[in-house]
Amino acid sequence: MTIAENVALVKKNIAAAAARAGRDPSGIMLVAATKQNDADRVRQAIAAGVDACGENRVQEMLEKAALGAYEGAPLHFIGHLQRNKVKNVVGLVSLIHSVDTIELLRQIDRVAAEKGLVQDVLLEINIGAEASKSGFAPEELPSALAAAAQLESVRVRGLMAIPPFCASGEENRRYFVRMQQLFVDNCDKKYDNVRMDFMSMGMSADYETAVECGAHIVRVGTAVFGPRTYPEKH
Numbered sequence: 001m002t003i004a005e006n007v008a009l010v011k012k013n014i015a016a017a018a019a020r021a022g023r024d025p026s027g028i029m030l031v032a033a034t035k036q037n038d039a040d041r042v043r044q045a046i047a048a049g050v051d052a053c054g055e056n057r058v059q060e061m062l063e064k065a066a067l068g069a070y071e072g073a074p075l076h077f078i079g080h081l082q083r084n085k086v087k088n089v090v091g092l093v094s095l096i097h098s099v100d101t102i103e104l105l106r107q108i109d110r111v112a113a114e115k116g117l118v119q120d121v122l123l124e125i126n127i128g129a130e131a132s133k134s135g136f137a138p139e140e141l142p143s144a145l146a147a148a149a150q151l152e153s154v155r156v157r158g159l160m161a162i163p164p165f166c167a168s169g170e171e172n173r174r175y176f177v178r179m180q181q182l183f184v185d186n187c188d189k190k191y192d193n194v195r196m197d198f199m200s201m202g203m204s205a206d207y208e209t210a211v212e213c214g215a216h217i218v219r220v221g222t223a224v225f226g227p228r229t230y231p232e233k234h
């Protein structure tokens with residue numbers, strides 16, 4: 001299958017999952033997880049109509065950006081972000097999905113203020129309480145939102161989660177349901193600089209379940225590009 005055929009299939013599956021949940025599919029964003037795919041393949045995904053590209057590694061993103069790989073689509077950062085790399089990411093991407101500490105939030109705010117812009121971010125939730133994963137524990141979310149309310153150059157737009165690795169989407173339904181509950185609970189509270197618009201959850205193995213459970217953004221790599229050739233580096 002070509003990248004264009006894959007994108008068409010993923011979009012069809014998103015629309016079907018949205019219909020099962022009584023949701024409008026036009027409110028669901030398909031972010032192509034572009035790691036390890038070169039500029040030419042990224043361009044094919046954009047031409048096929050993905051809503052945005054999401055990169056994991058700063059260096060790889062800068063190299064592809066220099067080649068103009070992302071022209072025609074918004075760029076997101078979805079990987080673990082080190083504080084010393086924040087300056088390379090703020091302003092280049094329209095959304096950072098993976099803010100996992102208050103220190104990182106403050107660093108993004110400082111850099112965004114220096115650049116004279118407001119950076120949109122999501123707060124990453126460690127919904128499976130996995131020791132190997134970063135992210136806020138669900139019970140830490142209110143204090144993270146209260147911290148964000150003090151920062152004028154970041155705007156929290158919602159939540160992101162990477163549930164435990166699973167073979168099928170069904171296994172992760174309980175985590176997506178928990179995310180949906182957390183999102184709804186925190187939507188009602190009013191904080192400055194916080195607008196709970198998006199939940200970013202669902203990858204190749206489980207995006208349809210995530211959409212059934214309320215995801216507004218899915219991050220899909222393998223189902224768009226095929227299997228990655230090289231082992232993942234972090």
Ligand SMILES: *Cc1c(COP(=O)(O)O)cnc(C)c1O
Binds near residue numbers: 035162205220221
């Ligand atoms: C790689 C990656 C994805 C996509 O993974 P696939 O299983 O290939 O769809 C989604 N989110 C993040 C943060 C990733 O690193």
